[in-house]
Amino acid sequence: MSTAEPMTARAAHYTALLEAIDHQGTTKLHPGEREQLLEAADALLFGEAENRRALRSAEELIESLEMSERWSAESCDQLREHLYGCDDVAGTS
16 A cells, blocks of 8 residues: 555545535534534644544534434434544554
């Protein structure tokens, strides 16, 4: 596997996260919530120092969306999958 392949896979998760957010629209996600999810995805994708804090914050938001039934459990699972997919699982960041 080339060094570009992991980043390509992570970028694909980032794009899928954006699509999932945009698919739900502003009726299901407030602008600040959208920003919070994207901040976490950015931090994970680029290996920023605050990525764990941002991830915890995003996880709490997703849990809130699911518990309040603003988003379905399936949609929340997709958000989690794509958010986690932005992370550098190889530990090279």
